[in-house]
Amino acid sequence: MAEGEGTNGEWTVRRVLEWTIDYLKQHGSDSPRLDGEILLAHARKCPRIQLYTQYDQPLSDEQRTHMRELVKRRANAEPVAYLVGHREFFSLDFLLTKDVLIPRPDTETLVMAALDVIKQHPQSRVLDLCTGSGCIAVSLAVNAPKAKLTAVELSPPAAEVAKKNVARHGVTERVDLLTGDLFAPVAAGSKFDVIVTNPPYITTEEMKQLDPDVRLHEPHLALEAGADGLDVIRRIVDQSRQFLTPGGSLLIELDPAQAQPVLESMKSAGYVDASALNDLAGNARVVQSKWPG
Numbered sequence: 535m536a537e538g539e540g541t542n543g544e545w546t547v548r549r550v551l552e553w554t555i556d557y558l559k560q561h562g563s564d565s566p567r568l569d570g571e572i573l574l575a576h577a578r579k580c581p582r583i584q585l586y587t588q589y590d591q592p593l594s595d596e597q598r599t600h601m602r603e604l605v606k607r608r609a610n611a612e613p614v615a616y617l618v619g620h621r622e623f624f625s626l627d628f629l630l631t632k633d634v635l636i637p638r639p640d641t642e643t644l645v646m647a648a649l650d651v652i653k654q655h656p657q658s659r660v661l662d663l664c665t666g667s668g669c670i671a672v673s674l675a676v677n678a679p680k681a682k683l684t685a686v687e688l689s690p691p692a693a694e695v696a697k698k699n700v701a702r703h704g705v706t707e708r709v710d711l712l713t714g715d716l717f718a719p720v721a722a723g724s725k726f727d728v729i730v731t732n733p734p735y736i737t738t739e740e741m742k743q744l745d746p747d748v749r750l751h752e753p754h755l756a757l758e759a760g761a762d763g764l765d766v767i768r769r770i771v772d773q774s775r776q777f778l779t780p781g782g783s784l785l786i787e788l789d790p791a792q793a794q795p796v797l798e799s800m801k802s803a804g805y806v807d808a809s810a811l812n813d814l815a816g817n818a819r820v821v822q823s824k825w826p827g
């Protein structure tokens with residue numbers, strides 16, 4: 535933040551915001567105003583709305599230094615959610631670090647679909663594989679107060695973030711958090727009424743074309759799953775059969791182009807009632823099926 539700094543007048547909220555929006559526009563942000571507002575509110579430790587009621591207030595030296603650092607990192611494609619350390623998902627606030635994927639609005643389709651299934655059996659035992667920040671498990675636990683959840687994550691630092699989010703939302707009693715590879719940490723013989731997952735599903739080729747925000751800053755382990763992006767999903771479809779109760783449901787988030795092949799693989803593996811659900815943009819984002827019983 536060098537140009538114009540310290541010239542005429544003070545660095546008020548208005549001036550810093552205008553400068554930031556302009557700077558981020560030139561440095562590749564798709565949403566410079568929103569980014570600028572969130573970062574400035576974070577640097578001033580105030581709610582975003584207060585920026586507009588305190589438009590003419592000057593920033594302290596400390597706030598300016600903090601803001602300068604945040605803007606520099608944002609201009610380097612670092613996602614705003616990592617810079618401020620949290621993000622809203624399913625109307626709940628989740629703590630985030632660079633060890634976890636930033637929860638996406640698309641994943642709310644998966645949570646809603648799982649809640650629809652759980653509604654029929656409120657005391658469902660639910661397994662969330664690849665839990666990351668814990669956003670799916672926590673959203674389900676908060677919105678299905680009789681359900682019992684198990685959440686599994688391979689990355690220990692990501693599992694630490696999930697643990698904090700589980701505690702933050704007061705559902706520690708009903709969410710059992712395990713660290714390990716898919717079903718490996720789940721006790722043999724365990725049965726679940728619902729298995730839900732947003733696994734890595736990006737292809738090796740697509741990885742190279744992702745926006746720098748994602749490619750350079752989000753964890754690789756959370757994203758890539760081999761040449762066709764199905765390495766993890768294939769294992770989940772195969773192994774879930776041993777862990778579902780008769781009539782239990784498997785719900786998987788995926789790329790719309792993967793829906794058809796995964797529905798086919800579910801049918802070949804013996805699942806029934808396989809169908810795809812669309813996200814808010816009308817793309818097949820979730821596939822679900824039942825284990826016969």
Ligand SMILES: C[S@@+](CC[C@H](N)C(=O)[O-])C[C@H]1O[C@@H](n2cnc3c(N)ncnc32)[C@H](O)[C@@H]1O
Binds near residue numbers: 636687688
């Ligand atoms: C696409 S992210 C989803 C995170 C979170 N559930 C969400 O929806 O935002 C996938 C997560 O799966 C984890 N993961 C990758 N391979 C795994 C495996 N074999 N077993 C368990 N977790 C795995 C990654 O570390 C990452 O946290």
